[in-house]
Amino acid sequence: MSKIEIACFNIEAARIAQQHGADRVEFCADMQVGGTTPDLQKTEIVRRELHIALHVMIRPRGGNFVYSVEEFAQMKNEILTYSALGADGFVFGILDEAGNIDKQKNKALVELAGGKSCTFHRAFDEVSDSAQALEDIIACDFTTVLTSGCAPNVDLGQEELKRLVEQARDRIAVMPGGGLRSTNIRRIWQETGADYFHSSAITDGSETAVAIEVDALVQAVKLY
Template identity: 60%
Template structure:
């Protein structure tokens, strides 16, 4: 059975995600910039009330994915604090100025996150060479890549997602996300053969997941 991760920006969405069949919650703040590191207190609350896997985004700010030394230190400190809360994984991604993967910094964070798994987030959609970056991200030790196939949404990125799944060859999970909805998840599964899918399940412009959308997303996974 393929699995579903719901991106949540608050406690209400995390509860809705769990109650309606999500396999994992990705917790972030600041939806308007594509997600940043969530507040520690909210993360504690979420961890206390949900039993499904909880992954936390580590991203100090919106904008690009090139970080200062101070921001990198902040990311390391946040990982250590969240580990104490019993989260199940981390979501981050660091690039160099030329939009290549920053191997040394990513490897350091992956090592720090262990024994918990790390997902390379949609910074991947900005890399200059997707297939070289795929290999480098595997070398860094990530377990998953969240991507829309380097396009504005997963439907436009379907061909590249399919190729990434094929080239990954079960060495890393390629998780389509970005514009994923119950109306397109069946086609995407058929085309890409991915095994884990990512959606906010927000359908009304709010920051709260739609319970019915989660039910339908889950129902259409095979």
């Protein structure tokens, strides 16, 4: 059965996601830059209230995905902190200067997660070679890659998403996200063969998931 992850930028969004049938919450801050590591106290509240899976974004800042020694150290510390808090998984991604997967750093973070599920986020959409990048991510033991198909949104990236799903061959979950809404999710599902989907479910210009949109996303892939 297909599943839905909702990107949540505040506590209320996480509550809405759970109440309306989402399978997992990706909790983060700073929607304007695509998400960063969330506030610890807010995450504590979300962890207490959610019985569905909670994945925490580990990203020290907006901008590119090439990180300094200090930023990498911060990411390691945050994984340990949020793991102790009870996070079920983590969302992160590190590239090198050439636009390749930084296998050494990513592998180190995955190992630090101690077997908890790790998603390589949309830094993937900036790689220089998506086919090689997918193999590198698999080699790092990520369980999921979040991608719009290396395009501005999932509609434009649909064919690449299909290709990635075929390349993955059940070795990793390819999770379409980026412009995914209830109006296009069923087509993306049918055309790509993906079975896990990511959306903020924001349709009103706010920073909070809209309940009716979460309902519609869930129903689109779970009633068929």
